[in-house]
Amino acid sequence: MTKHLPPYAELAARLRERIERESLPPGSWIGTEVAIAAKSGLSRMTVRRAVQSLVDEGLVERRAGRGVFVRGERAATRRIRVVAGNLLWTPAVRVAQAVQEGAAAAGFEASVFDGRGDLDAVVAELLALPGSGAAGAVVMSQHDPAFNRALAALVAADFPFVVADQTLSDLPGASVASDNRAGGRLAAEALLAAGHRRLAFLGDLAADTTAERAQGAADACAAALVPPPLRLDIPGQRFANWEPAIRERIGELLRARPRPTALVCSCDAVARHAVRALAKRGVAVPRAMSVTGFDDDPIAEWVSPALTTVRQDFAEMGRRALALLSERLVAGSAPRHVAVPVSLVRRETIAPPPRPRHRVAACRRV
Numbered sequence: 001m002t003k004h005l006p007p008y009a010e011l012a013a014r015l016r017e018r019i020e021r022e023s024l025p026p027g028s029w030i031g032t033e034v035a036i037a038a039k040s041g042l043s044r045m046t047v048r049r050a051v052q053s054l055v056d057e058g059l060v061e062r063r064a065g066r067g068v069f070v071r072g073e074r075a076a077t078r079r080i081r082v083v084a085g086n087l088l089w090t091p092a093v094r095v096a097q098a099v100q101e102g103a104a105a106a107g108f109e110a111s112v113f114d115g116r117g118d119l120d121a122v123v124a125e126l127l128a129l130p131g132s133g134a135a136g137a138v139v140m141s142q143h144d145p146a147f148n149r150a151l152a153a154l155v156a157a158d159f160p161f162v163v164a165d166q167t168l169s170d171l172p173g174a175s176v177a178s179d180n181r182a183g184g185r186l187a188a189e190a191l192l193a194a195g196h197r198r199l200a201f202l203g204d205l206a207a208d209t210t211a212e213r214a215q216g217a218a219d220a221c222a223a224a225l226v227p228p229p230l231r232l233d234i235p236g237q238r239f240a241n242w243e244p245a246i247r248e249r250i251g252e253l254l255r256a257r258p259r260p261t262a263l264v265c266s267c268d269a270v271a272r273h274a275v276r277a278l279a280k281r282g283v284a285v286p287r288a289m290s291v292t293g294f295d296d297d298p299i300a301e302w303v304s305p306a307l308t309t310v311r312q313d314f315a316e317m318g319r320r321a322l323a324l325l326s327e328r329l330v331a332g333s334a335p336r337h338v339a340v341p342v343s344l345v346r347r348e349t350i351a352p353p354p355r356p357r358h359r360v361a362a363c364r365r366v
Contacts, residue, residue, distance in 0.1 A: 011040055011050040016059065024070045030060060032067040052332050062332055065130050065159060078135035080108045080325065083125055085142050086117040090297055091314040092140045095164050098318025099138050106326045108135070119144055126150035130157040136329050138321045141166035141177075143207035160328040162321045167208055167337055174324045174335035176317055180209045183310040183342040184216025187264045187292040190308065190344055192224045195352045196262040196290060200230040200253050202246070202274060203266020210266040213294060217264045230260055234270070243273050250277040261289065261353035268293035268300045268309055275303070275349070286351035296345050305348035316340050 005013065015030065030036070037047040051068055054060045061071040082099050084092040096112050103110035115122035123146050129137055141147070141163050148171070154161050155171055168175040184201075191199055201217050203210040218228045232249040234242050253260060265271035271293035275285050283289050285305060293300055293309035300307040320338050327333040 007042055008046045008049040008053065011036075011042060011047065012053045014040075015050065015054060019059065019070055026070050028070040029066075030068040030070065036068070048332065055330075055332060062329070063135065065157065078108055078329065079133060080110050081125075081129060081132070081134045081137040082110055082112045083115070083122060083129075083137055083139045084112060085115045085119070085122050085140055087112075087114045088117070091165065091295065091312065094314035095138070095140060095318035095321065098315045099322045102319055102322045106322060107330075108322075108326075110138075119146060123147060123150045127153055129154060129161070130159045136160035136325045137162075138318070138325060139163050141209075143204070143209070160325060162324045162328075164317050164321045165209060167212070168335075169208070172335055174328060174337070176321045176324060176338045176340065177209060178312040178317065178342050179339040180212035180342075181216040181219070183294060183312075184213035184218075184264065185220045186216075186342065186344040187213075187294065187308075187310055188217035188220035188229070190346070190350055191262040191264070191290055191292065192220060192226070194262075194290065194350050196260075197224075197226045197353070198230075198258055198260045199226075199262045199264060200232055200256070200260040201264045201266070202232040202234065202249055202253075203270055204235055204242075205231065205233045206235055207266075213264075213266055229264060230256055242270060243277075246270060246273040247277045250274060250281065254281060254283065262350075263289060263291045265291060265293050268295045268297040268307060271307055271309070271349075272299070272303060275307075286349045288354050290350045290353070292349065300345075301347065308347045308349045309345050311343050311345050313340055313342075 033044060033047045033051060037044050051060065055062065058071060060068050063069055080103065082096045084096055087093055100110045113125050119142060122142060127150055139161055151163065151171055151173060155173055162174040162176060165177050166175055167177050188199060199217065199221060201214045205211055205214060214231060221228050232252060234245040234249055263274060265274055271291055275291055278285055278289055285291050293307045296309045296311035300309050317340050320340060324338060
Protein backbone atom coordinates (compact mmCIF):
# COMPACT_ATOMS: atom_id res chain seq x y z
CA MET A 1 0.00 0.00 0.00
CA THR A 2 1.40 3.41 -1.00
CA LYS A 3 1.77 5.77 1.92
CA HIS A 4 0.57 9.29 1.14
CA LEU A 5 2.64 12.22 2.40
CA PRO A 6 1.02 15.27 4.00
CA PRO A 7 0.47 18.10 1.47
CA TYR A 8 3.32 20.22 2.88
CA ALA A 9 5.75 17.28 2.63
CA GLU A 10 4.68 16.57 -0.97
CA LEU A 11 5.26 20.21 -1.90
CA ALA A 12 8.66 20.23 -0.17
CA ALA A 13 9.60 17.13 -2.13
CA ARG A 14 8.56 18.77 -5.42
CA LEU A 15 10.56 21.90 -4.66
CA ARG A 16 13.59 19.83 -3.65
CA GLU A 17 13.30 17.80 -6.85
CA ARG A 18 13.10 20.97 -8.95
CA ILE A 19 16.25 22.41 -7.35
CA GLU A 20 18.14 19.17 -8.00
CA ARG A 21 16.70 18.56 -11.50
CA GLU A 22 17.46 22.05 -12.74
CA SER A 23 20.77 22.22 -10.84
CA LEU A 24 19.79 25.64 -9.53
CA PRO A 25 22.87 27.45 -8.18
CA PRO A 26 22.97 29.29 -4.82
CA GLY A 27 21.05 32.53 -4.96
CA SER A 28 18.51 31.28 -7.49
CA TRP A 29 15.01 32.62 -6.92
CA ILE A 30 12.36 29.98 -6.22
CA GLY A 31 9.45 32.41 -5.87
CA THR A 32 7.41 34.08 -3.20
CA GLU A 33 5.28 32.00 -0.87
CA VAL A 34 2.20 33.74 -2.29
CA ALA A 35 3.18 32.74 -5.85
CA ILE A 36 4.02 29.18 -4.81
CA ALA A 37 0.63 28.89 -3.09
CA ALA A 38 -1.19 30.18 -6.17
CA LYS A 39 0.66 27.81 -8.50
CA SER A 40 0.29 24.74 -6.28
CA GLY A 41 -3.29 25.44 -5.20
CA LEU A 42 -2.28 25.01 -1.55
CA SER A 43 -2.87 27.32 1.40
CA ARG A 44 -0.27 29.86 2.54
CA MET A 45 0.08 27.93 5.80
CA THR A 46 0.87 24.70 3.93
CA VAL A 47 3.39 26.46 1.68
CA ARG A 48 5.01 28.14 4.67
CA ARG A 49 5.41 24.79 6.40
CA ALA A 50 6.90 23.21 3.26
CA VAL A 51 9.39 26.05 2.83
CA GLN A 52 10.26 25.88 6.52
CA SER A 53 11.19 22.22 6.19
CA LEU A 54 13.60 23.12 3.37
CA VAL A 55 14.97 26.01 5.44
CA ASP A 56 15.62 23.56 8.27
CA GLU A 57 17.51 21.35 5.81
CA GLY A 58 19.67 24.31 4.80
CA LEU A 59 18.53 24.01 1.18
CA VAL A 60 16.73 27.36 0.87
CA GLU A 61 16.46 30.66 2.71
CA ARG A 62 13.84 33.36 3.01
CA ARG A 63 14.76 36.94 2.12
CA ALA A 64 12.44 39.56 3.57
CA GLY A 65 10.22 41.16 0.94
CA ARG A 66 11.79 39.13 -1.91
CA GLY A 67 10.85 35.48 -1.53
CA VAL A 68 12.55 32.08 -1.29
CA PHE A 69 16.08 31.50 -2.66
CA VAL A 70 18.43 28.55 -2.98
CA ARG A 71 20.86 28.77 -0.11
CA GLY A 72 24.61 28.61 -0.66
CA GLU A 73 27.14 26.90 1.59
CA ARG A 74 28.08 30.34 2.90
CA ALA A 75 25.15 32.68 2.71
CA ALA A 76 25.95 36.38 2.72
CA THR A 77 25.68 38.24 6.00
CA ARG A 78 22.30 39.91 6.24
CA ARG A 79 21.94 43.53 7.27
CA ILE A 80 19.56 44.56 10.02
CA ARG A 81 18.62 48.01 11.28
CA VAL A 82 18.22 49.34 14.82
CA VAL A 83 15.80 52.29 14.86
CA ALA A 84 16.02 54.49 17.98
CA GLY A 85 13.95 57.57 18.70
CA ASN A 86 16.75 59.32 20.57
CA LEU A 87 20.17 57.99 21.57
CA LEU A 88 20.34 60.63 24.30
CA TRP A 89 17.96 58.28 26.14
CA THR A 90 20.16 55.76 27.98
CA PRO A 91 17.82 52.73 27.57
CA ALA A 92 17.88 53.16 23.78
CA VAL A 93 21.68 53.15 23.85
CA ARG A 94 21.74 49.95 25.92
CA VAL A 95 19.32 48.16 23.59
CA ALA A 96 21.25 49.27 20.48
CA GLN A 97 24.60 48.21 21.96
CA ALA A 98 23.27 44.77 22.89
CA VAL A 99 21.91 44.22 19.38
CA GLN A 100 25.18 45.32 17.76
CA GLU A 101 27.28 43.17 20.10
CA GLY A 102 25.26 40.03 19.34
CA ALA A 103 24.62 40.64 15.66
CA ALA A 104 27.86 39.19 14.24
CA ALA A 105 27.52 35.92 16.15
CA ALA A 106 23.97 35.60 14.82
CA GLY A 107 25.08 36.19 11.22
CA PHE A 108 23.92 39.79 10.92
CA GLU A 109 25.44 43.20 10.36
CA ALA A 110 23.63 45.83 12.44
CA SER A 111 23.50 49.58 11.78
CA VAL A 112 21.78 52.17 13.97
CA PHE A 113 19.43 55.02 13.05
CA ASP A 114 19.07 57.85 15.59
CA GLY A 115 15.88 59.90 15.27
CA ARG A 116 17.26 62.55 17.67
CA GLY A 117 13.85 63.08 19.19
CA ASP A 118 12.12 63.73 15.84
CA LEU A 119 9.08 61.44 15.58
CA ASP A 120 8.53 62.32 11.90
CA ALA A 121 12.09 61.20 11.10
CA VAL A 122 11.52 57.90 12.90
CA VAL A 123 8.25 57.28 11.02
CA ALA A 124 9.95 58.08 7.68
CA GLU A 125 12.76 55.64 8.50
CA LEU A 126 10.27 52.89 9.34
CA LEU A 127 8.29 53.38 6.14
CA ALA A 128 11.52 53.20 4.11
CA LEU A 129 12.70 49.92 5.65
CA PRO A 130 11.05 47.49 3.16
CA GLY A 131 12.97 49.05 0.27
CA SER A 132 16.21 49.67 2.16
CA GLY A 133 17.85 46.30 1.59
CA ALA A 134 17.72 45.52 5.31
CA ALA A 135 16.51 42.02 6.18
CA GLY A 136 14.77 43.15 9.37
CA ALA A 137 14.84 45.68 12.20
CA VAL A 138 14.79 46.14 15.97
CA VAL A 139 12.72 49.25 16.72
CA MET A 140 12.61 51.20 19.99
CA SER A 141 9.01 52.08 20.77
CA GLN A 142 7.69 55.64 20.60
CA HIS A 143 4.21 55.04 22.10
CA ASP A 144 2.54 57.29 19.54
CA PRO A 145 -0.34 56.68 17.06
CA ALA A 146 1.82 57.74 14.06
CA PHE A 147 4.48 55.28 15.16
CA ASN A 148 1.90 52.50 15.46
CA ARG A 149 0.57 53.27 11.97
CA ALA A 150 4.11 52.92 10.60
CA LEU A 151 4.39 49.52 12.29
CA ALA A 152 1.10 48.49 10.66
CA ALA A 153 2.61 49.42 7.28
CA LEU A 154 5.58 47.13 8.01
CA VAL A 155 3.19 44.30 8.85
CA ALA A 156 1.34 44.88 5.57
CA ALA A 157 4.66 44.77 3.70
CA ASP A 158 5.61 41.51 5.50
CA PHE A 159 8.81 43.19 6.73
CA PRO A 160 10.29 41.41 9.79
CA PHE A 161 10.72 43.61 12.87
CA VAL A 162 10.77 43.46 16.65
CA VAL A 163 9.58 46.35 18.81
CA ALA A 164 11.52 46.87 22.04
CA ASP A 165 9.90 48.41 25.12
CA GLN A 166 6.31 47.83 24.00
CA THR A 167 3.77 45.02 24.06
CA LEU A 168 2.11 44.72 20.66
CA SER A 169 -1.48 43.74 21.35
CA ASP A 170 -3.27 45.12 18.28
CA LEU A 171 -0.67 44.16 15.64
CA PRO A 172 0.67 40.73 14.63
CA GLY A 173 4.28 41.75 15.27
CA ALA A 174 7.06 40.57 17.56
CA SER A 175 7.81 42.60 20.68
CA VAL A 176 9.91 42.50 23.83
CA ALA A 177 9.39 44.57 26.97
CA SER A 178 10.02 44.46 30.68
CA ASP A 179 7.41 42.77 32.85
CA ASN A 180 5.88 46.17 33.53
CA ARG A 181 2.88 44.91 35.45
CA ALA A 182 5.14 42.99 37.83
CA GLY A 183 7.29 46.11 38.21
CA GLY A 184 4.34 48.30 39.15
CA ARG A 185 3.29 45.67 41.67
CA LEU A 186 6.80 45.56 43.22
CA ALA A 187 6.87 49.35 43.66
CA ALA A 188 3.44 49.47 45.27
CA GLU A 189 4.18 46.47 47.53
CA ALA A 190 7.28 48.24 48.87
CA LEU A 191 5.16 51.28 49.78
CA LEU A 192 2.42 49.16 51.32
CA ALA A 193 4.99 47.26 53.37
CA ALA A 194 6.20 50.61 54.76
CA GLY A 195 2.68 51.25 56.06
CA HIS A 196 1.14 53.40 53.31
CA ARG A 197 -2.54 52.83 52.62
CA ARG A 198 -3.33 55.60 50.15
CA LEU A 199 -1.22 55.62 46.97
CA ALA A 200 -1.16 57.64 43.75
CA PHE A 201 0.22 56.76 40.32
CA LEU A 202 1.77 59.44 38.08
CA GLY A 203 2.61 58.93 34.39
CA ASP A 204 1.55 59.02 30.74
CA LEU A 205 -1.28 56.50 30.91
CA ALA A 206 -1.74 56.41 27.12
CA ALA A 207 1.52 54.45 26.81
CA ASP A 208 0.92 50.72 27.14
CA THR A 209 4.01 50.22 29.33
CA THR A 210 2.81 52.91 31.75
CA ALA A 211 -0.73 51.51 31.79
CA GLU A 212 0.69 48.09 32.68
CA ARG A 213 2.71 49.58 35.56
CA ALA A 214 -0.38 51.37 36.84
CA GLN A 215 -2.31 48.10 36.69
CA GLY A 216 0.43 46.34 38.65
CA ALA A 217 0.20 48.98 41.38
CA ALA A 218 -3.59 48.53 41.43
CA ASP A 219 -3.11 44.74 41.73
CA ALA A 220 -0.96 45.23 44.83
CA CYS A 221 -3.52 47.56 46.42
CA ALA A 222 -6.34 45.11 45.71
CA ALA A 223 -4.36 42.29 47.32
CA ALA A 224 -3.77 44.48 50.38
CA LEU A 225 -7.48 45.42 50.54
CA VAL A 226 -6.78 49.15 50.23
CA PRO A 227 -8.21 51.65 47.73
CA PRO A 228 -6.72 51.67 44.22
CA PRO A 229 -4.08 54.33 43.48
CA LEU A 230 -5.24 57.81 42.52
CA ARG A 231 -4.41 58.04 38.79
CA LEU A 232 -2.60 61.23 37.69
CA ASP A 233 -2.16 61.35 33.91
CA ILE A 234 0.55 63.38 32.15
CA PRO A 235 -0.19 62.93 28.43
CA GLY A 236 2.52 63.63 25.89
CA GLN A 237 5.28 62.11 23.78
CA ARG A 238 8.16 60.30 25.45
CA PHE A 239 10.64 63.14 24.90
CA ALA A 240 8.23 66.01 25.54
CA ASN A 241 8.72 68.51 28.37
CA TRP A 242 6.66 66.90 31.10
CA GLU A 243 7.58 69.29 33.91
CA PRO A 244 4.62 71.74 33.60
CA ALA A 245 2.09 68.88 33.52
CA ILE A 246 3.80 67.18 36.46
CA ARG A 247 3.58 70.39 38.52
CA GLU A 248 -0.16 70.50 37.82
CA ARG A 249 -0.66 66.85 38.76
CA ILE A 250 1.31 67.31 41.99
CA GLY A 251 -1.11 70.12 42.84
CA GLU A 252 -4.00 67.71 42.31
CA LEU A 253 -2.24 65.13 44.47
CA LEU A 254 -1.85 67.54 47.39
CA ARG A 255 -5.48 68.75 47.11
CA ALA A 256 -6.90 65.21 47.11
CA ARG A 257 -8.90 64.14 50.19
CA PRO A 258 -7.89 61.84 51.69
CA ARG A 259 -4.43 62.84 50.50
CA PRO A 260 -2.14 60.01 49.31
CA THR A 261 1.05 59.54 51.32
CA ALA A 262 3.00 57.72 48.60
CA LEU A 263 3.54 58.22 44.88
CA VAL A 264 4.38 55.54 42.28
CA CYS A 265 5.95 57.22 39.23
CA SER A 266 5.95 55.71 35.75
CA CYS A 267 9.69 56.33 35.24
CA ASP A 268 12.71 57.88 36.95
CA ALA A 269 12.47 61.11 34.91
CA VAL A 270 8.90 61.63 36.09
CA ALA A 271 9.94 60.81 39.66
CA ARG A 272 12.74 63.41 39.63
CA HIS A 273 10.37 66.13 38.41
CA ALA A 274 7.80 65.05 41.01
CA VAL A 275 10.31 65.23 43.87
CA ARG A 276 11.32 68.73 42.71
CA ALA A 277 7.68 69.84 42.49
CA LEU A 278 6.92 68.46 45.96
CA ALA A 279 9.94 70.25 47.42
CA LYS A 280 8.77 73.58 45.97
CA ARG A 281 5.48 73.09 47.83
CA GLY A 282 7.25 72.29 51.07
CA VAL A 283 6.59 68.53 50.97
CA ALA A 284 9.73 66.63 51.96
CA VAL A 285 10.58 63.25 50.42
CA PRO A 286 10.37 60.72 52.02
CA ARG A 287 9.36 62.22 55.40
CA ALA A 288 6.06 63.66 54.13
CA MET A 289 5.68 61.76 50.83
CA SER A 290 7.31 58.52 49.69
CA VAL A 291 8.18 58.18 45.99
CA THR A 292 9.26 55.36 43.66
CA GLY A 293 10.52 55.45 40.08
CA PHE A 294 10.93 52.99 37.24
CA ASP A 295 13.96 52.25 34.97
CA ASP A 296 16.96 52.67 37.33
CA ASP A 297 18.58 55.37 35.22
CA PRO A 298 22.19 56.11 36.29
CA ILE A 299 21.13 59.40 37.88
CA ALA A 300 18.60 57.64 40.14
CA GLU A 301 21.43 56.66 42.49
CA TRP A 302 22.99 60.13 42.56
CA VAL A 303 19.98 62.40 43.16
CA SER A 304 19.23 63.40 46.74
CA PRO A 305 17.50 61.53 48.24
CA ALA A 306 18.57 58.52 46.16
CA LEU A 307 15.56 57.14 44.31
CA THR A 308 13.97 53.79 45.08
CA THR A 309 13.07 52.38 41.68
CA VAL A 310 12.34 49.33 39.56
CA ARG A 311 15.30 48.21 37.47
CA GLN A 312 14.81 47.30 33.82
CA ASP A 313 17.51 45.24 32.09
CA PHE A 314 17.70 47.03 28.75
CA ALA A 315 20.76 45.07 27.61
CA GLU A 316 18.80 41.85 28.08
CA MET A 317 15.89 43.47 26.24
CA GLY A 318 18.22 44.09 23.29
CA ARG A 319 19.55 40.54 23.35
CA ARG A 320 16.05 39.06 23.40
CA ALA A 321 14.91 41.41 20.62
CA LEU A 322 17.80 40.18 18.45
CA ALA A 323 16.90 36.56 19.27
CA LEU A 324 13.27 37.15 18.25
CA LEU A 325 14.36 38.79 14.98
CA SER A 326 16.73 35.89 14.28
CA GLU A 327 13.91 33.41 14.88
CA ARG A 328 11.82 35.22 12.29
CA LEU A 329 14.58 35.58 9.68
CA VAL A 330 16.28 32.19 10.03
CA ALA A 331 13.46 29.88 11.08
CA GLY A 332 10.43 31.78 9.85
CA SER A 333 8.89 31.67 13.31
CA ALA A 334 5.61 33.42 14.00
CA PRO A 335 5.83 36.77 15.84
CA ARG A 336 5.48 36.59 19.62
CA HIS A 337 6.02 38.68 22.74
CA VAL A 338 8.75 38.18 25.36
CA ALA A 339 8.68 39.70 28.86
CA VAL A 340 11.97 40.54 30.60
CA PRO A 341 12.04 40.23 34.43
CA VAL A 342 12.47 43.35 36.59
CA SER A 343 13.69 43.92 40.17
CA LEU A 344 13.20 46.50 42.92
CA VAL A 345 16.18 48.67 43.90
CA ARG A 346 15.70 50.03 47.43
CA ARG A 347 17.30 53.40 48.20
CA GLU A 348 16.15 56.43 50.22
CA THR A 349 12.74 57.65 48.97
CA ILE A 350 10.51 55.32 51.01
CA ALA A 351 9.66 55.93 54.66
CA PRO A 352 6.63 55.17 56.85
CA PRO A 353 3.68 57.51 56.29
CA PRO A 354 3.61 60.68 58.40
CA ARG A 355 1.60 60.44 61.58
CA PRO A 356 -1.73 62.29 61.44
CA ARG A 357 -1.84 65.50 63.41
CA HIS A 358 -4.40 65.48 66.23
CA ARG A 359 -5.95 68.65 67.58
CA VAL A 360 -5.84 68.98 71.35
CA ALA A 361 -9.08 70.54 72.60
CA ALA A 362 -8.64 73.41 75.08
CA CYS A 363 -9.91 72.65 78.58
CA ARG A 364 -12.79 74.77 79.76
CA ARG A 365 -12.66 76.14 83.25
CA VAL A 366 -15.62 75.37 85.39
